Structure formats: structure tokens, C-alpha cells
Amino acid sequence: MLLPDLNSSLNHALQSLAAMTGQRDRELLARTLVATLSELMEQSVITLYRLVGDEAILVAQAGTAIPPDQIAEPSIIISDRLEFKSVIDSRCESITSLDAHTTSVTIPIYGQQEITALLVIITNANFDQSLSLPRDILTIYSNYLNLLDESETDTLTGLLNRRTFDNNLEKMLTECTDAEVQKIEINSHSRKPPSSELPHWLAVMDIDHFKRINDEFGHLYGDEVLLLLSRCMRRNFRQTDKLFRFGGEEFVVVLDRTCEVDASKVLERFRTAIECYDFPQVGRVTISIGFTCLNGKDDPSTLVGRADQALYYAKEHGRNQVCFYEGLIAEGNLTAEHFTDDVQLF
Structure with a gap:
């Protein structure tokens, strides 16, 4: 009562x-x-x-x-x-x-x-x-x-905005730290980790030659590309993945817990989907993607800096590809850098 x-x-x-x-x-x-x-x-x-x-x-x-x-x-x-x-x-x-x-x-x-x-x-x-x-x-x-x-959302695309990402990234990293502690305490002898023990992944993506699209077709068609790309993001990623627009032609995805192989497959599938999509008037559009593993021990600037570095490697080596930061380091294609709070994405 x-x-x-x-x-x-x-x-x-x-x-x-x-x-x-x-x-x-x-x-x-x-x-x-x-x-x-x-x-x-x-x-x-x-x-x-x-x-x-x-x-x-x-x-x-x-x-x-x-x-x-x-x-x-x-x-x-x-x-x-x-x-x-x-x-x-x-x-x-x-x-x-x-x-x-x-x-x-x-x-x-x-x-x-x-x-x-x-x-x-x-x-x-x-x-x-x-x-x-x-x-x-x-x-x-x-x-x-x-x-x-x-x-908390971007007016044009309806995706989460940059301020929301900034406000939530530290919370995501804290959750990763808590998960790492639980991983040590629980099921330490499991041969295959349950999904709750798998990591999150941060991917930054950038539309290739977007300035050229705006210059050749006008900002109205440029905005249409951004809107259609955001719709493709919703179709290709899971509802538990977090999708952000940072402004301009830059986007970020935080993939929910999965293994490295599947994270790479998901991002490659999205890259292919954009490459094959017929954008009205504009035609073919491609994207470059850099991604890294979310580690609770990292600070936000380090995490974003790693993904950003992988993105620029993709841009400088032909565009229209997905690059994994930790893989590039292991192969000797990149040198690990120290990132400070002053790092600026893009």
C-alpha cells in the first residue's frame, strides 16, 4: 500500500x-x-x-x-x-x-x-x-x-557524441580493471575463458578522402554520407557495442567483450560493408580503421593514442584497411610511444 x-x-x-x-x-x-x-x-x-x-x-x-x-x-x-x-x-x-x-x-x-x-x-x-x-x-x-x-548524442547521426565518450571512457577502463581482478579469482584453470573474461576493444575510424567528397559534391551530400555510414554502423555492430561520432568524419566503436580474432573480423566486415555500399551521388566510399585492446591499467590518453597510431598507419599505407596496434608492434611496424593527457584524437 x-x-x-x-x-x-x-x-x-x-x-x-x-x-x-x-x-x-x-x-x-x-x-x-x-x-x-x-x-x-x-x-x-x-x-x-x-x-x-x-x-x-x-x-x-x-x-x-x-x-x-x-x-x-x-x-x-x-x-x-x-x-x-x-x-x-x-x-x-x-x-x-x-x-x-x-x-x-x-x-x-x-x-x-x-x-x-x-x-x-x-x-x-x-x-x-x-x-x-x-x-x-x-x-x-x-x-x-x-x-x-x-x-549525449550527435544531432546528425544519433550516435553517442565526443563528450559522452570522454565522460565514459574512464568508467569503461575501471570495469576492465575489475574484470581483471575477477579473472584472477575465478576459474583460473579454465582452458577456454568465458565471455565475461574476454576484453573490450577500442576502434577509431576515419572516412578516406572525406574533404574531397565535400569539395566535389557539397556538404549536403557529405552529411548524407555521415548519416548513411552511421546507419551501417548500427546494422553491423551489436547492440552491446558503443558507437560514437567525434565530429567531422571521425567515429569510434567500443566493442563489447570478444576475442582478438572476432574483433578483427567484425571490423573487417564493417570496412567491407562500407566499401560495397552505394552512396547516392557520391558512389564508392572507404574507411580506415585502427584498433587496440582495452586494458584497465591504461589511462584514456594512452588507449586513444594507441588506436589513433594504428589508424594513421592504415592511412599512410594505402587506406581502406583495418590495423591492429598490438599486432603492428609485434611485427615491428610501429614503435610503442608514451601518450600524455595532452594527446588529441585526430
Whole structure:
């Protein structure tokens, strides 16, 4: 049921909203939302899932006492949960009676016109009455996510922007460091590492002779090339990969955990896809790519500098190719350099 003192509930809700909208980290924002709703509703279990492809990934769960049968799984195939599929298909809430006293409500959360998450509330209260304030909070949460999207994405392509990359790279490196520690502690005798132990990869890419495209065809067609290339990126990379536009003709991809061979194959596949794509009016366009392994021991300037150096090697040796920094070092084609915080990408 809703907390009995309405004024106290509203004051608490306002404080929670202030806490939510005061942060930009989406994971922390989501956990704050779940914790807030859990405090506002007694005898309820609140669970938030993020949608990634055909899966619903657990973000956070809270409740005063979560029964064993209501503990959320880390990931769920959407087609295996009828209420999830119903919400996504109908774009409406799904309400299910679990028993005579318990109701489950699945609510869609939107980001840039698409359903990006699902909130599940299992409550023993009258859900119409108890969900009035939580629904309002969810609306504010969704609106705030849209504001974050607008500030974190590039206007033309819709990809994440340079500022977002700068703000998140250190977090990615910290996660890599944590993974390295876990790798030592867990499964040290495994012959084949699980995907959670595989590294991330940073790739920088640049459109070859882009200035020539702008000079010959005009900036309108140049912008069309950038837009179409960004769409190709979304088609060729996984939803768990992070795609950035740095401005101009420069792009960055952070590949989710995979092995070196597969990282190289993915990037080569994308390079080939661009080479074979028929850009209207412009025709053939190619890209050069340099990539490196994300190592939690590196600082951001070192990481970007390595990928940048591999990119310039590709540019100076014929363009339209993918070059791996660590491979170039091992072959003696590059000499390792020290990069400082003053390094500038491109």
C-alpha cells in the first residue's frame, strides 16, 4: 500500500526526484529509481530490466522482503515471458493476477520514442491506487532519460557524441580493471575463458578522402554520407557495442567483450560493408580503421593514442584497411610511444 502520510510521501518523492535528476550515470539513475519506488510502496517488489536485442537484462531489484520465487534472473529471453512480449507489441502496460492477493504490473519505459526498459511491480496492494504516484515518477524518469539522450548524442547521426565518450571512457577502463581482478579469482584453470573474461576493444575510424567528397559534391551530400555510414554502423555492430561520432568524419566503436580474432573480423566486415555500399551521388566510399585492446591499467590518453597510431598507419599505407596496434608492434611496424593527457584524437 502507499505510505499512510501523504505529505511525507510527497516530500520523500520530491527528494528522490532531486537525487535522480542530479546524476547522469544511467545505471545509478536506474538503481535510484527502483530504490525510490520500493520505499514508496509497501509489500511490493520492484524490478527494472533494460532491453538489449531479444533479451531483458536485469538492472536493479528492490523490496522489503523478496520471496525466493520472485528473485529476478540476470537475463530473460523476451519471447519466453508473455507479459514482456505483450507490453512491447502493444506499447501498453500488462496487468496479471498472480493469486487472489498479488498483482504483477509490467510498465514500458521509453527513450527516444522506443521502449528501452521494462519496470515490473509485484504488489499486494490495490494497484490502481498504489501506482498513481509511481506512474508519475516514471513519467519524469522517462522525460529525464530523453533529455540525457539529447545531450549525449550527435544531432546528425544519433550516435553517442565526443563528450559522452570522454565522460565514459574512464568508467569503461575501471570495469576492465575489475574484470581483471575477477579473472584472477575465478576459474583460473579454465582452458577456454568465458565471455565475461574476454576484453573490450577500442576502434577509431576515419572516412578516406572525406574533404574531397565535400569539395566535389557539397556538404549536403557529405552529411548524407555521415548519416548513411552511421546507419551501417548500427546494422553491423551489436547492440552491446558503443558507437560514437567525434565530429567531422571521425567515429569510434567500443566493442563489447570478444576475442582478438572476432574483433578483427567484425571490423573487417564493417570496412567491407562500407566499401560495397552505394552512396547516392557520391558512389564508392572507404574507411580506415585502427584498433587496440582495452586494458584497465591504461589511462584514456594512452588507449586513444594507441588506436589513433594504428589508424594513421592504415592511412599512410594505402587506406581502406583495418590495423591492429598490438599486432603492428609485434611485427615491428610501429614503435610503442608514451601518450600524455595532452594527446588529441585526430
